[in-house]
Amino acid sequence: MRMNDFGGYTVPAQGLYPFQWNWDSAIVSAGWAVFDEARAWEELEKLFSGQWEDGMVPSIVFHRPSNTYFPGPDIWGTPQKPSKSTGITQPPVAALSVRFLYEHTENPELAEQKLVSLFPKLLAWHRWWYKARDPENTGVVAILHPWESGMDNSPAWDESMKFPIDKLPRYVRCDLNHVDSCMRPTQETYDRYLTLLHRFKAANFYDPSRLYWISPFRVTDLCVNSILIRANRDLRWLALRLEKDDIVKEIDEWLNKGFEGFKQLWDEDSGLFKCKDQLTGKLANAPISAAFLPLFAGVATKEQADKLTHNLERWLGQVNYGVPSMDPEDHRFEPLRYWRGPVWIIMNWMISNGLRHYGYDELADRIKDDSISLTTKAGLREYFDPLTGDGAGGRNFSWTAAMCLAWLD
Numbered sequence: 001m002r003m004n005d006f007g008g009y010t011v012p013a014q015g016l017y018p019f020q021w022n023w024d025s026a027i028v029s030a031g032w033a034v035f036d037e038a039r040a041w042e043e044l045e046k047l048f049s050g051q052w053e054d055g056m057v058p059s060i061v062f063h064r065p066s067n068t069y070f071p072g073p074d075i076w077g078t079p080q081k082p083s084k085s086t087g088i089t090q091p092p093v094a095a096l097s098v099r100f101l102y103e104h105t106e107n108p109e110l111a112e113q114k115l116v117s118l119f120p121k122l123l124a125w126h127r128w129w130y131k132a133r134d135p136e137n138t139g140v141v142a143i144l145h146p147w148e149s150g151m152d153n154s155p156a157w158d159e160s161m162k163f164p165i166d167k168l169p170r171y172v173r174c175d176l177n178h179v180d181s182c183m184r185p186t187q188e189t190y191d192r193y194l195t196l197l198h199r200f201k202a203a204n205f206y207d208p209s210r211l212y213w214i215s216p217f218r219v220t221d222l223c224v225n226s227i228l229i230r231a232n233r234d235l236r237w238l239a240l241r242l243e244k245d246d247i248v249k250e251i252d253e254w255l256n257k258g259f260e261g262f263k264q265l266w267d268e269d270s271g272l273f274k275c276k277d278q279l280t281g282k283l284a285n286a287p288i289s290a291a292f293l294p295l296f297a298g299v300a301t302k303e304q305a306d307k308l309t310h311n312l313e314r315w316l317g318q319v320n321y322g323v324p325s326m327d328p329e330d331h332r333f334e335p336l337r338y339w340r341g342p343v344w345i346i347m348n349w350m351i352s353n354g355l356r357h358y359g360y361d362e363l364a365d366r367i368k369d370d371s372i373s374l375t376t377k378a379g380l381r382e383y384f385d386p387l388t389g390d391g392a393g394g395r396n397f398s399w400t401a402a403m404c405l406a407w408l409d
């Protein structure tokens with residue numbers, strides 16, 4: 001973590017990801033809290049220094065230049081000159097971190113002061129999600145780019161990403177300078193990522209009131225929505241501390257609506273939650289590990305939880321280390337390719353936390369034990385092969401380190 005500290009913010013991995021990434025930083029702040037509380041708050045403050053006027057917190061904040069990542073600030077060209085961030089967002093983990101820091105503080109005065117200054121920023125971001133990404137009031141929010149889910153090349157997006165690729169300015173990927181191509185999204189997938197970026201830029205520079213309506217990719221993502229519900233619960237907890245009764249009511253409405261919204265994501269045939277393409281109205285035919293995150297959100301019924309754990313046990317029976325990012329019996333399973341098979345420790349934490357909440361302690365322990373074995377055996381890698389336990393993707397990865405400090409220790 002110290003090695004990846006670029007001065008108030010932590011890069012996820014040097015070279016591969018040389019800026020401040022949104023949900024990475026939120027997780028990383030919990031790791032910092034274990035040994036340097038002031039630095040933990042600073043991480044979040046630095047993230048929110050990139051917040052847009054409308055409340056959005058961008059997926060990447062470009063605090064200083066780097067030529068080891070593509071697409072950087074010159075390509076994004078967001079309204080600030082020079083461009084200081086991307087024009088899209090990422091899973092809203094920050095409220096969870098603020099609560100974690102507040103509850104684990106050794107300096108209550110500092111924590112109170114930080115809470116007072118961060119709370120309105122968190123609230124503005126959550127309000128942005130509902131205004132910009134659920135203008136039709138369905139209770140669940142849309143993502144408009146796979147990068148917003150964090151699960152960039154998940155099979156859940158395969159069908160929704162079939163829109164035509166635009167004629168793109170010539171570009172050279174940098175990720176393949178750092179990681180073997182068998183562990184990264186394909187070239188065709190990258191062309192689609194870039195097609196979306198250029199269309200959003202052409203829409204009056206990422207104007208949030210237009211993107212929802214013009215994007216050829218609009219999906220309900222289980223990862224973002226589960227985290228948003230869980231973050232709403234933590235925001236509510238923080239609002240109670242600050243005695244903000246009106247805001248508690250506003251959050252209660254989001255939670256009630258969200259509970260209803262999740263009902264449309266349940267697939268009784270497979271006994272799993274599924275992402276949904278909002279443009280076709282179809283559930284994505286992809287059994288992915290985010291299917292278990294409604295347990296983390298606390299929106300699954302007891303019957304649904306039983307079916308989910310039945311599936312999870314079957315998946316775990318097929319691998320040596322859980323939780324694979326997709327059903328290992330599915331023909332699309334690739335144990336090394338990013339979000340199409342590998343284990344991610346952050347997903348393990350959320351799944352295990354949800355399982356414990358529903359009373360499945362043995363399964364929660366198994367996932368925690370696997371996470372300890374993986375990081376002990378392969379080190380602080382970005383993700384792991386569920387069959388061999390080998391590390392994959394970036395090395396010396398900040399949020400894997402943070403999880404070891406804040407969860408596995």
Ligand code: DGY
Nearest residue numbers: 059070147150152175
């Ligand atoms: C990448 O470039 O791989 C990131 O996930 C985008 O945010």
